[in-house]
Amino acid sequence: MANQRKILILGANGMLGHDLAEIFFDQKPILWDMPNLDITDEFAVKQKLADLMPSLVINAAAYTDVDGAQNQPDLAFKVNADAIGYLAVACQQLGAILVHYSTEYVFSGNKDTGYQEDDKTDPLNIYGQSKAKGEEILKQNCEMFYLIRSSWLYGRSPQVGKPRGLNFVQTMLKLAGEGKEINVVSDQFGKPTYTLDLAKKTREIIETQKPCGIYHAVNEGVCSWYEFAKKIFEIKNISANLNSINSDQYPLPTPRPKYSILVNTKLEPLRKWDEALRDYLRQS
Ligand SMILES: NC(=O)c1ccc[n+]([C@@H]2O[C@H](COP(=O)([O-])OP(=O)(O)OC[C@H]3O[C@@H](n4cnc5c(N)ncnc54)[C@H](OP(=O)(O)O)[C@@H]3O)[C@@H](O)[C@H]2O)c1
Numbered sequence: 001m002a003n004q005r006k007i008l009i010l011g012a013n014g015m016l017g018h019d020l021a022e023i024f025f026d027q028k029p030i031l032w033d034m035p036n037l038d039i040t041d042e043f044a045v046k047q048k049l050a051d052l053m054p055s056l057v058i059n060a061a062a063y064t065d066v067d068g069a070q071n072q073p074d075l076a077f078k079v080n081a082d083a084i085g086y087l088a089v090a091c092q093q094l095g096a097i098l099v100h101y102s103t104e105y106v107f108s109g110n111k112d113t114g115y116q117e118d119d120k121t122d123p124l125n126i127y128g129q130s131k132a133k134g135e136e137i138l139k140q141n142c143e144m145f146y147l148i149r150s151s152w153l154y155g156r157s158p159q160v161g162k163p164r165g166l167n168f169v170q171t172m173l174k175l176a177g178e179g180k181e182i183n184v185v186s187d188q189f190g191k192p193t194y195t196l197d198l199a200k201k202t203r204e205i206i207e208t209q210k211p212c213g214i215y216h217a218v219n220e221g222v223c224s225w226y227e228f229a230k231k232i233f234e235i236k237n238i239s240a241n242l243n244s245i246n247s248d249q250y251p252l253p254t255p256r257p258k259y260s261i262l263v264n265t266k267l268e269p270l271r272k273w274d275e276a277l278r279d280y281l282r283q284s
Pocket of ligand 1: 037104
């Protein structure tokens with residue numbers, strides 16, 4: 001049954017897409033990114049999906065630059081919202097399952113118990129708004145969908161040369177290697193998640209035929225960005241010049257949630273974030 005499925009992975013060159021390609025490798029997925037298919041091209045989405053006839057579409061393509069979205073709202077909404085509508089309509093017509101990813105940024109981070117799957121979205125910035133809009137459009141246009149939210153992703157795909165640059169772990173290691181003083185905020189909290197674990201959980205959700213709907217797939221445990229950085233150096237046995245600061249000492253152009261905790265009430269929990277990080281650092 002699983003072997004008969006025709007799987008299309010979109011955004012296959014991205015951080016998550018890279019690990020999805022590996023996790024589904026034995027099922028010979030079709031891997032598309034730009035320029036194979038620009039998901040904002042409605043006609044191309046319709047045409048190419050109708051030609052390919054996939055039974056499962058996993059969409060890891062997105063506009064993920066949080067500060068960039070603040071300056072380019074039209075593009076962010078095109079990729080993260082309008083394009084999801086094109087994919088959802090195409091999948092609905094083909095009878096295909098659509099897996100789509102979203103983020104903790106659809107929430108403001110003002111709820112101190114964290115956010116469950118059915119909580120109302122209340123994003124703080126354009127990136128979060130565009131992703132929340134994409135969620136709505138997905139639900140309205142497609143019946144067979146898995147909407148998987150995750151947070152603070154890091155993975156093995158090389159990001160060097162990409163506009164959005166290195167992931168957080170790679171950035172910390174680079175700064176420490178350069179002997180720089182590193183200031184990291186200790187008043188923003190989240191659940192760092194390894195893209196390999198998210199890709200594995202995605203496959204499990206599909207293969208165990210979970211009911212369609214919203215899922216929170218995150219490595220377990222909460223930390224601040226400072227604690228995250230500290231753990232990276234501890235695992236790598238690096239004595240870095242690391243300082244804990246508050247977000248008002250490191251102003252960013254875009255507001256970010258302070259306590260962006262996704263609570264998973266529907267899935268077998270993923271492993272703890274520090275265990276996953278140890279694994280990632282062993283392999284990278
Ligand atoms: N990164 C995080 O911390 C995080 C946290 C929570 C949730 N998520 C969600 O998880 C998913 C995967 O994130 P990621 O960090 O793996 O993303 P990523 O590394 O930025 O990869 C996204 C991929 O999509 C491609 N893409 C952009 N616009 C496209 C278009 N119009 N048509 C086709 N492909 C396009 C990108 O190509 P280019 O590189 O050429 O632009 C890139 O290869 C996204 O839905 C994201 O919102 C991410």
